[in-house]
Amino acid sequence: MNSDMESCIKIVKELKRKGTINAYVLTGAGISRASNIPTFRGEDGLWEKYNFEEVATIDAWLKNPTKIWTFYAEGIDLILNAKPNPAHESITKLQDHGFCKYIITQNIDSLHQKAGSKDVLEIHGNITRIRCMKCNEKQIYTEPPKEIPPMCKCGGMLRPDVVLFNEQLPHELINKAFDIAKKADLVFIVGTSAEVVPAATLPYISKKNGAKIIIFNKEKTEHVQIADCFIAGKCEESLPKFLNMLLNQ
Ligand code: APR
Numbered sequence: 001m002n003s004d005m006e007s008c009i010k011i012v013k014e015l016k017r018k019g020t021i022n023a024y025v026l027t028g029a030g031i032s033r034a035s036n037i038p039t040f041r042g043e044d045g046l047w048e049k050y051n052f053e054e055v056a057t058i059d060a061w062l063k064n065p066t067k068i069w070t071f072y073a074e075g076i077d078l079i080l081n082a083k084p085n086p087a088h089e090s091i092t093k094l095q096d097h098g099f100c101k102y103i104i105t106q107n108i109d110s111l112h113q114k115a116g117s118k119d120v121l122e123i124h125g126n127i128t129r130i131r132c133m134k135c136n137e138k139q140i141y142t143e144p145p146k147e148i149p150p151m152c153k154c155g156g157m158l159r160p161d162v163v164l165f166n167e168q169l170p171h172e173l174i175n176k177a178f179d180i181a182k183k184a185d186l187v188f189i190v191g192t193s194a195e196v197v198p199a200a201t202l203p204y205i206s207k208k209n210g211a212k213i214i215i216f217n218k219e220k221t222e223h224v225q226i227a228d229c230f231i232a233g234k235c236e237e238s239l240p241k242f243l244n245m246l247l248n249q
Contacts, residue, residue: 008229023100023186030191034085034236065149077144084115090239092116125162132156181205194221
């Protein structure tokens with residue numbers, strides 16, 4: 001496994017020379033850290049501060065909706081005010097220049113879309129989209145809910161349209177993600193701990209089908225086992241550098 005930018009550029013340019021690159025980016029919470037959104041694991045991670053079983057499972061929702069909604073309302077406020085950072089912007093430029101097609105994100109913060117990226121698969125949902133637990137109607141929040149817990153006009157309780165622990169991922173979306181993973185010849189993995197399935201399995205599927213794997217992360221994760229290149233450091237610094245070298249060398 002290489003750990004320098006030059007090797008990374010070489011891999012991408014070689015694929016480009018052979019024809020169109022069929023790449024996707026898999027992102028996790030680390031890419032939004034510089035936009036002031038906390039990660040889940042590691043120091044300052046949300047799961048250090050909160051027990052996920054008490055705030056991120058369906059049982060917890062049903063047991064104490066007011067407590068859980070207070071937690072999520074804070075998250076909605078944070079995310080509505082967050083702006084994309086240079087890592088999100090670099091990915092948009094990678095897409096614009098034909099170096100990647102899809103973004104498969106575990107993030108629920110819309111920052112890829114705010115940075116102008118297209119074809120974003122939000123496999124864990126989106127916190128600003130809410131849905132009724134009774135009639136299933138969906139809405140988009142442009143500000144945090146005023147009443148907690150917020151209720152639908154049908155009388156059902158509203159919940160953010162995110163995937164909680166032990167819940168199934170949306171079928172169509174995850175099938176599409178698996179299909180993209182199978183067909184890819186290049187995968188960029190950015191800011192994810194590789195601890196949550198099925199998202200973490202996608203790069204293994206791609207590798208098995210011959211794809212090259214490039215990781216941008218502050219630290220090594222399980223995915224380094226299959227990586228062709230690992231670029232250590234903050235992705236809001238390394239991705240713009242990588243993009244600049246790729247476009248100007
Ligand atoms: N640049 C690059 N990598 C970073 C940065 C940064 N500035 N800051 C943190 N990281 C890395 C960490 O080293 C870690 O590997 O980002 C990763 C964040 O890992 P997690 O907090 O586990 O986030 P994620 O991988 O997205 O979690 C997956 O777990 O709890 C669930 O549903 C939740 O979608 C989430 C899923």
